[in-house]
Amino acid sequence: MSREARRAQLIASTIETLAARGYSRITLTDVARAAGLSHGLVLFHFESKERLLAETLNFLAEEYRQNWQAALSQAGDDPAEQLNALIEADFNPAICTPSRLAAWCSFWGEAQSRPIYQELCGDKDDAYNRQLEDICQRLSDAGGYGHVANRVARVIRVSIEGTWLDLMTMTAPYERDEALSTVRTCAALCFPQHFTPDGLRHDRPREAGLR
Incomplete structure (x- = not known):
């Protein structure tokens, strides 16, 4: 394998190992075993466990950023379509996988990972939150809801994160489609002229200048 392909293989194995063992218990030996490689080869590519975990978190954060930005770029100018x-x-099945959800929760839940998280993900999180708040403001204006946009955006974001936690931690978790409908229900409660639990309303009002 090329250097890039081998590093990608090891990051993928780290995600799976985080899901199985958690942040505090993971070792380079665990990752090497999951990848079918030697401990020394993991060290050659990443130098330390801390470096490997940081690179894994950076991979997850960049994958997540590219995913939502690609979806938004295809949504057009309608804020309801953008929120949807x-x-x-x-x-997205490529993002919302059991191992990725568990890996994210490992980083969120460990106090020792928070400085790394803020360094690698803080700006990305801020960009997402600003985008979501802007969409909620425009949607509130289009429907005459009079919402405080940052609070509505926070409610929707917390609903998403809550269903992610449910999908990972519940004894009998519901399916991904049910999680999506749950968040759409939240959007419908906030923007009833625009959303139903099944998705966008066809008779929704439009932002000024949009047909």
């Missing part, structure tokens, strides 16, 4: 695209992006 952001919601659907979080349940």
